Amino acid sequence: MNSRLAAPVSLPTLSAVPALPAGGVIGLIAPAGSCEFDLQSATQWMDARGYQLKVFPGVWEKDGYLAGSDTVRLRDLHDAFADDSVDAILCVRGGYGCSRLLENIDFELLRRHPKPFVGYSDITALHVAITRYAGFVTFHGAMLNADLLAHKQPPTESSLLRMLSGQQPTLLEHPTAYPLTTLAPGVAQGRLIGGNLSMICATLGTAFELEGQGSILFIEDVNEPLYRVDRLLTHLRQAGKLGQVRGVLVGDIAGVDVQRLELLLRQELGPLNIPVLAGWRSGHCDPNITLPMGALVRLDADNQQLVLEQEVVLKAQF
Incomplete structure (x- = not known):
């Protein structure tokens, strides 16, 4: 086991993370599968909502079914958390590959630089690991390519931005068109x-x-x-x-x-x-x-x- 692996967090409540501010920088990483997307469309999407986009290098790489090697994807994950100019981290897509990173993640680094981290699907591996070893809240939510640039129904975007900016009401809203x-x-x-x-x-x-x-x-x-x-x-x-x-x-x-x-x-x-x-x-x-x-x-x-x-x-x- 990697010596950087901290003891599991046993706090009754995990730490909140700093809110995404107006005009903030959203870092884009690809910790799992590779993905082709239109950078201009992504930049325009961010600009229209008052945010800046910072794309980390591994997003453009491809190693078979992975977005770059394990070394590249882990480096981007660490760099995105360590970069104090980045206010939130968004995954471009899921696929497969996050579990390959877990034993080498520097969770102490993540603890020192908590910030909103967003994704789902294969990104679940990172949510579970961060919950257990870094001790702050993460977000199971929209990714860039499959959700935001795909123009999914409005609650997709609004629930994400409200949650990250601190505008989310205590009662989570669920669309009435989809009965529970x-x-x-x-x-x-x-x-x-x-x-x-x-x-x-x-x-x-x-x-x-x-x-x-x-x-x-x-x-x-x-x-x-x-x-x-x-x-x-x-x-x-x-x-x-x-x-x-x-x-x-x-x-x-x-x-x-x-x-x-x-x-x-x-x-x-x-x-x-x-x-x-x-x-x-x-x-x-x-x-x-x-x-x-x-x-x-x-x-x-x-x-x-x-x-x-x-x-x-x-x-x-x-």
Whole structure:
């Protein structure tokens, strides 16, 4: 194990990060897969919203299915956090590759330079690791290419920018066009953890596995048939993780029949006797609502609400 790997963070509440200021700089990195995108469109998108874009070198590289070598992608991750001119970090895409970086991340460096870090899908590996070893809130939210430049529905952008700038109300808004389903009633409070179900399971048995005790588990996925979702949930249960959590928020499981998925979820999660709320539009979906990973939240399955119980970003005081 790398000697820079800090002891796991056991704080009841993770630290908030500095808010993205008006006119701030957003650093763009590619810690997973490679991606072609229009730099002019990306710059115009940022300019139109009052932000500056700083693209780190590895974004332009390609190493097979990866965006540059592990060395290049790790360097960009470290440089983006260490660069005091960068106010927030946005991933260009997911794909695969983040788990290859984990054992060499300098988490002490990240602790010294906390800032909003945004992504989903394969980026889940980084969310889980930062929650465990760096101790500050990160954001499961829109990425540049698949979400922002793809012009997903307005809540995608607005929920991201409100969250990062400190304008997010305590009650997280969910689009009424996409009804939620209470699979198990109740109310629970805990640290919001999780992300992509496949990536969560890939951390099990490693130094970076999910810390589930007393948490609210969020799961989402894409391109996984129902039997694989079944297998992943069974893996989590047999690893003891489902028995640790206080509630479950189910995001979008793209490509699976909703009725059959709900039956499976009731079978797997019902015996836990904890609140379960399904249909939350976060993940590989449109819209894609931003969630604060590691933050203390209250899941109210009875009223179908998710409520922030702590500040997730801190505005500068003048």
